Structures are given as C-alpha cells and as structure tokens.
Amino acid sequence: MSAPLVTAIVVAHDGARWLGETLGAVLGQSRPADRVVGADNGSRDGSADLLERALGAGNVLRLSRSTGFGAAVAEVLGKLEAAEDEWIWLLHDDCAPDPHALLHLLMAAERDPKAAVLGPKLRDWMDRKLLVEVGVTVDRSGRRDTGLEAREYDQGQYDGDRDVLSVSSAGMLVRRDVWERVGGIDPSLELFRDDLDLCWRVRNAGHRVVNVRRAVAYHAEAAARRRRRITASGDHPRRLDRRNAMFVVMANLPFTAMLWALVRNVLGSMMATLLFVVAKQPANAYDEVAALGSVLLHPGRLIKARRARKHGRKQGYFAIKKLLTPRGAAYRRLSDLVQGFLAGEGPVESAGRHHAVVAPPSEEDDLIPDDAGFLRRFLSRPGVLLTLALTVVALVAERDVLGGPLLGGGALVPVVGQAADLWRFYLEGFHDTGLGSSAWAPPYVAVVAAVSTLFLGETWLGVSVLLLGSVPLAGASAYLATRTIIPAVPARIWLAASYALLPVATGAIAAGRLGTAVVFVLLPVYAGLGVQLLSAEPRRARRAGWGLGLLLAVGTAFAPLVYVLLAVLGVLAMIAFGRVRQLATALAVPPVLLYPWLRGFADHPGQLLLEAGLHRSSLIDPALPPHALLTFSPGGPGLPPFWVTAGLIATALAALLFRRQRMIVAIGWGVAVYGVLAAILVSRVTVTSAAGGEAARAWPGIPLAFAATGLLVLVALTAHRLAELRAAGGLRRLVAVVAVAVAFSTPVLAAGFWIASGTRGPLSGSTPDPMPALAEGSRTLLLRGDSFTVLHRRTPLLGEAELPVPRQARDQVARAAAGLVAGRGGTDAATLAALGITHVAVVRPAPEVTSALDSQPQLTHLSLTEGEGVWRLVEPPARVKAPPEDPLRVPMLWAQAALTALVLVLAAPGARTADPLVVAVAR
Incomplete structure (x- = not known):
C-alpha cells in the first residue's frame, strides 16, 4: 500500500474550532499521507496560524476570503508537481477522518481499478454514531437525497462498498490524472454541489464513484448548518445551494432530460415559493425565486457549462440515471412539504429517505415496497379515492368534449392564446379588440392566466x-373543507359526492359556464372558513377572515353574485355571533382588491347578477317550473331529471323529525330557503351585459348551490342519528337502512345519468373558429342571425368579449348592419369604414341576405360557403385612435399586486385542529 503517492489538502475558512482535531486526525493516519498541505481562505479566527504550526509555513497557502473550495484546491495543485500514481485527498477544516480512513480508501481503490473517486462514510461531528452521508444522489430537479432517515444511527446497515452518484468533498479521494482530465472542481461553484458536479463528470468520463463504508469521517457540516459565515459568494447559503443544484443538474443532463428538468424546476420552485409565502417565510420564498432566476436569467453561463461537459454526457447518462433518486420519491417529497405546511410547520425539506446507492439485485426488491407502500397508503385514503372516482365519472361523461382542437360553446368563448396573451390583455391600458376599449379587463382573466401559467402556459x-x-375539484374541496365541521368520514364522503354531482355542476359544464364552475368549487371552502371564522381562538379566526376574503375575491371575479349572497349571510352572522372585525375583514377584501373593475357596476348594478x-x-330556460328550483335544477342544457x-x-325533510339538534336543522333549512328565494329572484331578472348584445335572464345556479350546501351539511351533521336508529334494531333499523339508501340515491343516480347521457349542451371540444380566414388581421363585422360581433385581427381571448363598448358606437354598428342586410349600402358602409371595419362576414347566410350584400357596390364578394360568407368594404377604413392611457393605471396595478400579496400572507394558515365549538354543535 506504499506505492500510491497521496497528497492531502486541508482547506480552512474560519474553522479554528474544528481545525485542531481535523489536523490531528489527518496527521495521525495509520497509512500516512505522503504530502499534507493546507490552504486558508482568508480566515479571521487564527485558522491559518493553526495550519502553519501543524504543517509548516511553507506548506500553507494563504488566499482571499472570496476564494471557493474548488479554487483553493486548484491553487494548491498548481504549485505541486504531479506524480505518476498520485491520489488527492480533499479535507474540510470541519472533517476529522478516522485513523484508518485513508487506509480503507486506498484498499478499496486497489480492489477496483475503475474507481477514480472514493469517499468515506460520514458521521456527525457531535453525535458520532449518527449518520450524515453514505453517498448522495439528486432527483431531476436537483433536490439532494442522502438515502437516510431522519436521525438514523450507524448500526452496520450500510456496510460494503457501493456505487453512488456522488460523495462529499469532505474526505474525498481522487486520482489526480482523472482530476486534471475532467478539469477538477468547477470554480464557478464556490460552495455546495461542487462535489456532485465533479463526480458526475468523472462518471461521464467512464470511471466509478464509490462510497467506502469501512472508511469513516466525522463532519460538522458547518456551512450547510449555518455555523459560520460564508464569504466565498455574496448569496445566502440556501439560495446558493438551490441555484447550484439546478445548475449542476441542467448542465450535466442530456438535452431532452434537461428540458424536463427545467420544467420540473420551474413548477417545483413556484409551488415551494407559494408554500413559503403562505407559511410566512418570505426570506425562503425570495431565495427560491432568486435561485431560479439566477439560472434562467443567465443562459450563457448554462450554455457554456453544457459545452464543457458535452463529452460522454449522453453515454454516461444511461448509467447515471439508475443512480438518481427514484421517481416515486417526488411524491414523498411533495407529501412531506404539504404535510409540514398543513401542520403549521411551514414547508420543510424532506430528510431524503430514498437510498442514494444502487443496491445489488438481491436487495433491489427492498426498495420497491417502500415507495409502493407510500402510494398504497396515499391512494387508500377516502378523499383520494373519492376524487379519483369523480375524475373517472367526469372523464367518461365528458367523452364528447375531450380531445377536440378548440374548446368553446355556450357561455365560453373559444379558448385560444397562451397565458402570456392573457397577462398582456389584463395589464394593457387600451385593448385593441372589437371596436377598441380602455376599460379594465375582467379580473378573472388574471386568475385564469395564473392557473394557465402553472400548466405550462397552455x-x-x-x-x-x-x-x-370542476366536479372532482368540487368533491375534493367539499371533503377537505368540512373535515372540522363533520367528523364522520362516511358522512363527508356522501356530502362531497352529492355536492360535486349536483345539477348545478353538470349544467355549468354543459353550458360552458366557467364562472359558476369556479364558484361551485369554492363554495365548500367558504363554508369551512366561515366556521373557522367563528372560532374562539382569535388568531385562527383572524386568519380565516383574511383567507375567506381572498378566496371570496377570486369567486367575485368570476361571478359577483356570490359576494352579494355571502354579504347578506355575513351581516346576519355579525348580528347573531358578533364577530364583527373578522367578518368585516372578509367582506372588505374583495371590494378593495377588485375596486378598479367593480366601480363599473355603479351605473349598471344589475350586471352583478351576471358571471364570466x-x-x-x-342558455336560459324561459319557463323554469317551480319544482325545478325546489330540486336545485337551475334550467338550461345538460341537467338531469328532477327526481335525481x-x-x-x-332525507333533509326527515331531519325535521329529529327533536335534538334543532339548531342545526334550523340553520340548514334557513340557508336552503334563502338560496331558493334568491334563485327565484335572480331567475326573474333580465340583464344586458356591458358589452351590449341580447338581453338575457340571469342563471340561478349559484343561489341553488347555496341552498343545496345548506341541506347537505344539515343531513351530514345529523347522519349519526341514523347509526343510533340502526343500532336500536327492529323497525328503527329498517328505517335507518331505507334512509341511507335514499340519501345515497342522489350521487348514484346523478353519476349514472351523467355517464349515460354525456355532456349534452352547446359546449364542444371542436368549436369552429369564428374569425374568417380571409379576414385575419383586420377588423371584421360578424353577423349571426339578429346579433353581431366585431372581431379584430384574431379570435377574441377570454374576457375580451365582455369589455364594455360605448353605446353610441354599438348603436352605429347595429344600424349599419341592419342597413346592409336590408340592401341600403352607401351611408352604412361609410359608417363601418369610419369605425375601422374592413370586412363583413355572415354565419350561415340566407339567400336573401347574400343577394342584398352582393347588390351593393360598396362591398366586394370574397367567398361564400354554406357556413359562411365574406365581403370586403371598398372604402378604405379609418384608423382607430387609442385614447390616452389613464396615468393611475400602473400604480393601481402595483397596488393590486401588493395588496394581494399582503392578504395572502395574512391568510397563512396555522396548525389545523378541530374547533371545540364545531365539535360541540355536531354532537
């Protein structure tokens, strides 16, 4: 074992508290190193003097405080002549090797000539039986994984030499010729993940990285545990670690895998940032965003690194991907993050419980049950099973809508564009669409843009x-939101399934009512937060008030009627329970956040009944029968029969017979009656939207959802009485069984009818594009029967068709369109040209309309098919001038964003516990 030349390099930086023991351990090896040299990176605690006393002044190199670990090693090696068979032993100032560590490392290297990097098993500096590392791996988003349970002790369970993706640079033994061939540690990685990058490149070069378990070193992890200041980089340690993690993974993966890693990092960072913000950890949220931005905003650095690592990258990946964290670990990590958040602890990184090593074939089966057990436990939860079942029902029932090229129809305009287009539409001052408008875009556009951004901008x-x-989402929200209201799991499952499959949901989908669908998902959350708002715990009630206000603002953006309905209930709750401050907060947040848009309703209050x-x-049933409202059927397409x-x-009527829990029965039926009365009133009102067009009655779906929610909670809270009747036996047992069967008939019949009939309505996955191909890029008057629309350049985005149009311009277009169809040409064509219109298109033109338009010299016939005819105006159009932008628009947008972020932080939930008040009422 005396043949190889070993050069030990100890790098110190403000590590005097550990350095003395480290130097003693290095110099006391049973197989001594041939050369021991040191490098001090500008220490201010006497570390350099310790190195010189132990190693001699000529064997210590003093460097600046900004020098990183890899740069320090490179400086030392640059002054040492390389030997023919030389190994480099890298040591941190807080890493004390066992007396036989170097011997075992060299013995393992002799046994395996292909091993070019070897590392010891690392234990904790203080608790010397506690494992720190036995090799390291990462997932495809760069999340570090040690393969150890939290506070796992060394009991010989990891003995033996194992191939790993990476070993720590603390105690790493490297062949010098391989080090120089791959370029050593990247100096741009000052700290953190530099060892991972080096080992990855060594593997791509065809060598092995081995963790030698008989070799032991004790590591304090001073930098990672924030036990000393880091001066090699100006970034915060967590930010630096996250940045380097993403950079190393994307620099070393092949191109296709790198693209997937980029997507995973963007989505993962967005989710982590959201959880950090909600958990009131703004510094960690900033670090996550800054780390992602540091990688994405410097593509040249990443491209340069990928070019330097291109040799052997694709070939080496086939072996390296076996060493990456198993795919199932992502679900475990996400579960740990969410569970920590729900427990009020904030999003905490997983301890890395997946093995970082490739086990022999006989041990591979031991890894599978671990992941499978987690998935099995997750999939066996009642709420997950319910959501999956509702998802299957929805996919089968929506079979005629899914998979088409263009989703639209009914109340939903054809869905075109990307999330960036929606953001631009929401933020711009003048909307050059239709006849042009400078009004505020509907705020639900920003919500849809944010959701679309999470789905890759689609x-x-x-x-x-x-x-x-919306059906599975509503079922999941109802199940989760009622967990503190309804303790019994079977009752919650019934409530969630019955709520998700109400006629309001299927009718909203069939008619393309996006606003009702979103509010329908949020209603159970409103109910759950409303109960928490009445909690006796002030902090919990305060957070519930802010959370309810934020989510109520989201619902109001899609359907302002939900705010009116909840405001009435909120005032009644103030009178009954006296929670004035919390309820006032919840009711004040939506008007403040949505003020620029809501102020337009002052002149047209009836438009509060309309939705997105x-x-x-x-889409409205003109003669809605009374029994339809009483069975929560709002009318229109896609609704089941009333008996569903x-x-x-x-079952709600049967609850009236219970003498106990009269308060629950009274509240439940009170909410139901309130919702039905509101639905009757709404269904009798005729409203014209601010964008003009035909007058239509408001759809009573949201009030009926309120009414059904009251009865569902009522029945679920009194369900335990059925269990009492069943236990009594005899006739009471029969009554209980019949009552349960009747109750479950609602979700079963609703699901069966929806699956059998499908989504019957105007919503379609293959909606024709309303913009004529011959008129793209111009302003076009589109005539459809007695109605008209002005299109400009392209198919309108979501929300553009709802922009208010000046009444004078709308009336001018209506008179001109009627004149053209009637055969009056000159003045009407000039009016359209003055408004910037260049083309006239008619959907399914009748022969008399075609003749009338062909007979006018001011129009040139371009095309005519059974479905559409297009004419061009001869007179050149006038240029539409954009009005000056409101100087307060940008400050108001910034104020909106700041207020939204503030409310989000104030609404951050704490630990979730059952409310004693709710439990007492339920009993």
Whole structure:
C-alpha cells in the first residue's frame, strides 16, 4: 500500500474550532499521507496560524476570503508537481477522518481499478454514531437525497462498498490524472454541489464513484448548518445551494432530460415559493425565486457549462440515471412539504429517505415496497379515492368534449392564446379588440392566466381543469373543507359526492359556464372558513377572515353574485355571533382588491347578477317550473331529471323529525330557503351585459348551490342519528337502512345519468373558429342571425368579449348592419369604414341576405360557403385612435399586486385542529 503517492489538502475558512482535531486526525493516519498541505481562505479566527504550526509555513497557502473550495484546491495543485500514481485527498477544516480512513480508501481503490473517486462514510461531528452521508444522489430537479432517515444511527446497515452518484468533498479521494482530465472542481461553484458536479463528470468520463463504508469521517457540516459565515459568494447559503443544484443538474443532463428538468424546476420552485409565502417565510420564498432566476436569467453561463461537459454526457447518462433518486420519491417529497405546511410547520425539506446507492439485485426488491407502500397508503385514503372516482365519472361523461382542437360553446368563448396573451390583455391600458376599449379587463382573466401559467402556459389546459374538472375539484374541496365541521368520514364522503354531482355542476359544464364552475368549487371552502371564522381562538379566526376574503375575491371575479349572497349571510352572522372585525375583514377584501373593475357596476348594478362569459338567452330556460328550483335544477342544457335530487330533499325533510339538534336543522333549512328565494329572484331578472348584445335572464345556479350546501351539511351533521336508529334494531333499523339508501340515491343516480347521457349542451371540444380566414388581421363585422360581433385581427381571448363598448358606437354598428342586410349600402358602409371595419362576414347566410350584400357596390364578394360568407368594404377604413392611457393605471396595478400579496400572507394558515365549538354543535 506504499506505492500510491497521496497528497492531502486541508482547506480552512474560519474553522479554528474544528481545525485542531481535523489536523490531528489527518496527521495521525495509520497509512500516512505522503504530502499534507493546507490552504486558508482568508480566515479571521487564527485558522491559518493553526495550519502553519501543524504543517509548516511553507506548506500553507494563504488566499482571499472570496476564494471557493474548488479554487483553493486548484491553487494548491498548481504549485505541486504531479506524480505518476498520485491520489488527492480533499479535507474540510470541519472533517476529522478516522485513523484508518485513508487506509480503507486506498484498499478499496486497489480492489477496483475503475474507481477514480472514493469517499468515506460520514458521521456527525457531535453525535458520532449518527449518520450524515453514505453517498448522495439528486432527483431531476436537483433536490439532494442522502438515502437516510431522519436521525438514523450507524448500526452496520450500510456496510460494503457501493456505487453512488456522488460523495462529499469532505474526505474525498481522487486520482489526480482523472482530476486534471475532467478539469477538477468547477470554480464557478464556490460552495455546495461542487462535489456532485465533479463526480458526475468523472462518471461521464467512464470511471466509478464509490462510497467506502469501512472508511469513516466525522463532519460538522458547518456551512450547510449555518455555523459560520460564508464569504466565498455574496448569496445566502440556501439560495446558493438551490441555484447550484439546478445548475449542476441542467448542465450535466442530456438535452431532452434537461428540458424536463427545467420544467420540473420551474413548477417545483413556484409551488415551494407559494408554500413559503403562505407559511410566512418570505426570506425562503425570495431565495427560491432568486435561485431560479439566477439560472434562467443567465443562459450563457448554462450554455457554456453544457459545452464543457458535452463529452460522454449522453453515454454516461444511461448509467447515471439508475443512480438518481427514484421517481416515486417526488411524491414523498411533495407529501412531506404539504404535510409540514398543513401542520403549521411551514414547508420543510424532506430528510431524503430514498437510498442514494444502487443496491445489488438481491436487495433491489427492498426498495420497491417502500415507495409502493407510500402510494398504497396515499391512494387508500377516502378523499383520494373519492376524487379519483369523480375524475373517472367526469372523464367518461365528458367523452364528447375531450380531445377536440378548440374548446368553446355556450357561455365560453373559444379558448385560444397562451397565458402570456392573457397577462398582456389584463395589464394593457387600451385593448385593441372589437371596436377598441380602455376599460379594465375582467379580473378573472388574471386568475385564469395564473392557473394557465402553472400548466405550462397552455390556456386551454387551465380552462379545461377549471371547467371540465370542476366536479372532482368540487368533491375534493367539499371533503377537505368540512373535515372540522363533520367528523364522520362516511358522512363527508356522501356530502362531497352529492355536492360535486349536483345539477348545478353538470349544467355549468354543459353550458360552458366557467364562472359558476369556479364558484361551485369554492363554495365548500367558504363554508369551512366561515366556521373557522367563528372560532374562539382569535388568531385562527383572524386568519380565516383574511383567507375567506381572498378566496371570496377570486369567486367575485368570476361571478359577483356570490359576494352579494355571502354579504347578506355575513351581516346576519355579525348580528347573531358578533364577530364583527373578522367578518368585516372578509367582506372588505374583495371590494378593495377588485375596486378598479367593480366601480363599473355603479351605473349598471344589475350586471352583478351576471358571471364570466357570454350571456345568451338560449342558455336560459324561459319557463323554469317551480319544482325545478325546489330540486336545485337551475334550467338550461345538460341537467338531469328532477327526481335525481329527490333523495336529498327526502332525507333533509326527515331531519325535521329529529327533536335534538334543532339548531342545526334550523340553520340548514334557513340557508336552503334563502338560496331558493334568491334563485327565484335572480331567475326573474333580465340583464344586458356591458358589452351590449341580447338581453338575457340571469342563471340561478349559484343561489341553488347555496341552498343545496345548506341541506347537505344539515343531513351530514345529523347522519349519526341514523347509526343510533340502526343500532336500536327492529323497525328503527329498517328505517335507518331505507334512509341511507335514499340519501345515497342522489350521487348514484346523478353519476349514472351523467355517464349515460354525456355532456349534452352547446359546449364542444371542436368549436369552429369564428374569425374568417380571409379576414385575419383586420377588423371584421360578424353577423349571426339578429346579433353581431366585431372581431379584430384574431379570435377574441377570454374576457375580451365582455369589455364594455360605448353605446353610441354599438348603436352605429347595429344600424349599419341592419342597413346592409336590408340592401341600403352607401351611408352604412361609410359608417363601418369610419369605425375601422374592413370586412363583413355572415354565419350561415340566407339567400336573401347574400343577394342584398352582393347588390351593393360598396362591398366586394370574397367567398361564400354554406357556413359562411365574406365581403370586403371598398372604402378604405379609418384608423382607430387609442385614447390616452389613464396615468393611475400602473400604480393601481402595483397596488393590486401588493395588496394581494399582503392578504395572502395574512391568510397563512396555522396548525389545523378541530374547533371545540364545531365539535360541540355536531354532537
């Protein structure tokens, strides 16, 4: 074992408290190092003097405080002549090797000639039986994984030499010729993940990285545990670690895998940032965003690093991907993050419980049950099973809508564009669409843009999740939001399934009512937060008030009617319970956040009854029978027969017979009556949208959802009485069984009818594009029957068709369109040209309309098919001038963003515990 030449390099930086023991351990090896040299990176605690006393002044190199670990090693090696068979032993100032560590490392290197990097098993500096590392791996987003349980002790369970993706630079033994061939440690990685990058490149060069378990070193991890200041980089340690993690993974992965890693990092960082903000950890949230931005905003650095690592990268990846964290670990990590957040502890990094090594074939089966057990436990939860079942029901029922090229129809305009287009539309001052408008864009556009951003910027995917996925989302929200209200799991499952499959949900999907679908998902959350708001714990009630206000603002952006309904209930709750401050907070947040848009309702208060999307009379049942409202059927396409919800009505009526819990029965029926009365009133009002067009009655879906929620909570809270009747035996047992069967008939019949009939309505996955191909890029008057629309350049985005149009301009276009269809040409064509219109398109033109337009010299016939005809105006159009932008618009947008962030922080939830008040009422 005396043949190899070993050069030990100890790098110190303000580590005097550990350095003495480290130097003693290095110099006391049973197989001594041939050369021991030191490098001090500008220490101010006497570390340099310790190095010189132990190693001699000529064997210590003094460097600046900004020098990183890799740069220090490179400086030392640059002054030492390389030997023919030389190994470099890298040591931190806080890493004390066992007396036989170097011997075992060299013995392992002799056994395996392909091993070029070897590392010891690392234990904790203080608790010397506690394992720190036995090799390290990462997932494809750069999250570090040690393969150890939290506070796992060394009991010989990891003995033996194992191939690993990386070993720590603390105690790393490297062949010098391989070090020089791969370029050593990247000097741009001052700290953290520099060892991972080096080992990855060594593996790409065809060598092995081995963790030698008989070699032991004790590591304090001073930098990672914030036990000393880091001066090699100006970044915060957590930010630096996260940045380097993403950079190393994306620099070393092949191109395709790198693209997937980029997507994973963007989505993962966004989720982590959101959790940090909600958990009131703004510094960690900033670090996450800054780390991601540092990588994305410097593509040249990443491109340069990828070019330097291109040799052997693709070939080496086939072996390296076996060493990456197993894919199932991502679910475990996400579960740990969410569970820590829900427990009020904030999002905490997982301890890394997946093995970082490749086990022999006989041990591979031991890894599978661990992940499978987690997935099995997760998938066996009642709420998860319910959501999956509702997802399957929705996918089967929506079979005719899914997979089409263009989703739209009914109240939903054809979904086009990307999330960036929606953000631009929401932020711009003048909207050059239709006849042009300088009004504020509907705020729900920002919500849809944010959701679409999470789905890779695809607007169609975000809208599909919100609309087509509203049934499983509503079931999940109802199940989770009522966990502190309804302790019994079976009752919650019934409530969630019955709520998700109400006629309001299926009717909203069939008619393309995006606003109702979103509010329908949020209503159970409103109920859960409302109960928490009445909690006796002030901090919990205060957070619930801010959270309710924030989510109520989201619902109001889609359907302002929900704010009116909840405001009435809020005032009644103030009178009954006296929670004035919390309720006032919840009711004040939406008007403040949505003020620039809501102020437009002052002149047209009736528009508060409308929701997001188009408003067409064909979507409303003109003669809605009374029994329809009493069975929570709001009318329109896609609704089941009235007897589907008869079971819910029957069980709610049966609850009136219970003498106990009269307060619950009274509140439940009171909310139901309130919702039905509001639905009757709403269904009798005729409203015209600010964008003009045909007058239509408001849809009573949201009030009926309120009413159904009251009865569902009532029945679920009194369900335990059925268990008492069943236990009594005899006739009471039969009554209980019949009552349960009747109650479950509602979700079963609703799901069966929806699956059998499908999504019957105007919503379609193959909606034709309303913009004529011959008129793209111009302002076009589109005539459809007795109605008209002005299109400009392209198909309108979500929300553009709802922008208010000046009444004078709208009336001018209406008179000109009527004149053209009637055969009066000159003046009407000049009016359209003055408004910037260049083309006239007619959907399914009748022969008399075609003849009238062809007979006018001011129009040139371009095309005519059975579905559409297009004419061009001869007179050149006038240029539409944009009005001056409101100087207060940008400050108000910034104020909106700041207020939203503030409310989000104030609404951060703490530990979730059952409310004693709720439990007492439930009993």
